[in-house]
Each structure stands twice: as structure tokens, then as C-alpha cells.
Amino acid sequence: MGLVLEKDYIQYFTNNREEFQESLLSEARNVRGKIEEILLIGNIDLLSNAHKLVMYTIQGKDHELEKFAKIEGVSWASHSLTLAFKLEWVHAIRRTVWKYFQEFNKLNHIELEAESFFNTERQINDRIDKFLNELFLSYSEYKDNLIESQKTLVENLSVPIIPITSKVCVLPLIGSIDTYRIDTIEEKVLLEISRLRIGTLVIDLSGIAQMETEAIERIMKVMEGANMMGCECVITGLRPEIVRKITTIGLTFESKAQTKATLQQALEDFLR
Template sequence: MGLTMEKQYAEYFSNNSNDFQEKLLSEAGNVREKIEEILLVGNIDLLNNAHKLVMYSIGEQNVSLNEFARMEGVSWAKHNLTLAFKLEWVQAIRRTVWYFLERFDVDSENKPSHENFFELERQVNDRIDQFLNGFFLSYSKFKDDLIKSQQAMVEDLSVPIIPISPKVCVLPLIGKIDLFRSNTIEEKALMEIARLRIQTLVMDLSGIAQMETEVIHHMMRTIDGANMMGCECVITGLRPEIVRTITKLGLTFENKAETKATLQQALEDYLTPTVS
């Protein structure tokens, strides 16, 4: 499509912006009722953005179109707006664009050749599809990054390693420990041992009511890993149910970790010499 035609189309859509808006709203019945709500929730002006998409679809601004799609995807994801509304809105824009392109030919008595028509069809539809692809990729990336950051925050909260002296840290564990969480505990514990140069890690299990066999084996491997890094492990608060399970498996903390009845006892034993 030539530059002259692009300018003519742009001028035609600009001169008929009110008619375009009315036609667009009639095409997007469900979204029409949500325009003001979306503007309030996400500061997203659907009507103004529709005009931008039309201008991009009939012009040669691929870079601007891609950036526009990216920003739209982020805004839509950030405010948890419904994707179904966005898809309906863009398809309504597509139908309305073609309605006015046809009207342009009628009003201007323009009779495009088959070649020109199919070139126009490819350009307009390809660019609207390009916008949709960019929008959904940006939307998905934002959501994926958000989920990862939330997961990381949850993992940090589920493995709270608390320094109580330059050499001693406490890892209080509460709630259910499944295989996924035990993997997280191992990874976080070993990383923090290296980062903080922990010499003694007190693992308090008083908040754990039971452990599955796989988790117990994994805990043993975590203790082995800590020992290999020069960190002594101290286990406190073991409940009778867990002790019975460990002994049934033929396992023991002997030569692996010290055990104390309570966290308080461990802190008294390991901190009193430091204070004095």
C-alpha cells in the first residue's frame, strides 16, 4: 500500500472518528459496558487506544506497534483485566476498520484492483494480528514474572533462616513439609550457609507434626550437605511421632547432627560461651 493511500486512509478515519466510535461500540456489545470501569481501574482509554491501533494498522510503524502492544499487555496484566474483553474489543476494531475501508471506496468512488485489495487485506490483518501476538506475549510474560516473584517470596517465608550471632543461625520450620518444600529448604539452607558463612545451623522442628519418608531422607541429605560445607547442624524440638518414624527407617542423627530437646536449650548452649 503506497504512502499516498496511507495518508488518505488516515485522514478519512480521522475525519470520521465519531462515526467510527459509534460503529465500534455497536460491534463490541460486552466491552461497551466496561469502558468506564476499565478506565477507572487501569487508566486505560479503550477508545483512544482503538484509534491508535487503526493508525498503526494502516501505516508503516512496526516498531511503534510492537511497543504499543507490549505496553497494553503489561497494563492489562497489571490490573487483572479480562482477556476475553480484550479479544472481543480488538476483533470489533478489525470489523469496524474493514467497514470504513469499504465506505472509503464507496465515498471516493475508488475501485481498487484485486492486487491492491489483497495487499491491503494482508497489511491490515497482519498488523492487527501482530498487535494481538505482542499483547498476549507481554501479558503472559508479566504474569509469569509476577508468579515467579511471588513464589520466591513464599519460598523465603517458608525457609526463614535467622542469624542470631555472626556464626549461629536458626531455621525454624513450621507446617507441612512436602518433597517440593524439602528441596527448597535444602537449596536455601546451603546457599545461606555459603553466603553468611554459618558455622552452626539450628534446625527447630517443633512446629512439624509429621514427616513423610522421602522428606526425612531429604532432610538427612541436607544435613550431610551442610556438614560438607563445614557447618554443624543442631536439631531441636523433634516430636515423638517423627522420632518413631526415623527409628523405624533405621536412621539416626548420630555423627550427623547434635540434638537438643528445645530451641531454648540449643540457644543457651551455643550463645552463652559467645556472650561470656
């Protein structure tokens, strides 16, 4: 649904585009100094995009407005531009649009009846609100997908199963092992044993400085699961402090895995 006197409004905004932009920049003072920077960072022309938003709003092009909002959301998210900054810019556009509607009506001696005014107000504000809503959804969806892909990458890097031969693989663990990471280790190990048909998995713990009791017990269960799938486990690089903790809680690796002093020793044995 278009606005009352739509063509006249469009012509007025088009003819006064430069003045509109100056007025807009005076409304969004924090944005003014960032115009060139944003153009360089993300190839985003704020002024051109503001004009496009105004034209889609006046012309009632809801489909184009929604599509434009989604593209804008992805652009801002992919270049890590803040939503607060965008929100300030769009609200400045809204205020400037209403300022120019008032000037147009004054110049042309138009006095809108209450019903016509509120109808126009509803159309303009609803479309700008819809633009913001779609932009925020698009922005959030892009960020969520990015976080998920980064999470998957980190998980894969935190459980790097390295093939040595067609049947022997190494899992070097580094850093600390918490409940979340042990869940990832268990899932990744069992999946990779099935996928790669691993016969022997060498788990190197030389990079683990500390393991909580729960993590030790879960490592035991990982080895049990591997054994059930026909994969032999070999533990290397156990540090004295971890060995003491294992013996203190009455556990042993003997029934579940071989132990070797170092990863090098294990590889020499299996590659001999």
C-alpha cells in the same frame, strides 16, 4: 508500506472518529460497560488506544505498532485484565475498520481491483495480527516473570534462615515438607552456610506435623552436607509421631546433629 489512498483514509477515520467509536462499541457489547472500569483500574483508555491502533495500521508504522503492543501487554498483565477481553476488543476494532473502509469507498465511488483489495486486506490484517501477537508475548513474558519472582519470594519465606549471632542461625520449618520443598531447603541451607559462614544451624521442627520417610532421609542428607561444610546442626522440637517414624525406619540423628527439646532451650545454651 502504506495503504492505497492512505492520506484520504486517515482523514476519513479522523473526521469520523466519534462515529467510529460508537460503531466500535456496538460491535464489542461486552466491552462497552467496562470502559470506565478499565480506565479506573489501569488508567487504560480503550477508545483512545483503539484510535492509535487504527492510525498505526493505516500508516504502516510497524515499529510504533510493535512498541505499542508491548506496552499494552504489560499494562493488561500488570492489572490482571484478561486476554479474552482484549481479544474481543481487537477483533471488534478489525471489523469496524473494514466497515469504514467499505463506507469510504462507497462514498467516494471507489471500486478496488482484486489485486489492490487483497493487498490492502493483507496489510491491515497482518498488522492487526502482529499487534495481537506482540501483545500476547509481552503479556505472557510479564506474567512469567511475575510468577518466577513470586516463586522466589515463597521459596525464601519457606526457608527462613535467621541469624542469631555471627555464627549461629535458626531455620524454623513450618507446615509440610514435600520433595520440592526439601530441594529448596537443601539448596538454601548450603548456600547460606557458605554466604553467612554459619558455624551452628538450629533446625526447629516444632512446626512440622508430618514428614514422609523420603523427607526425613533428605533432611539427614542436608545435615550431612552442612557437616561437610564445617557447620554443626542442632535439631529442636521433634514431635513424638516424627520420632516414632524415624526409629521405625532405623535412622538416628545422633551422628549428624545434637537434639534439644525446644528451640528456647537451644538458644539459651548457645547464647549463654
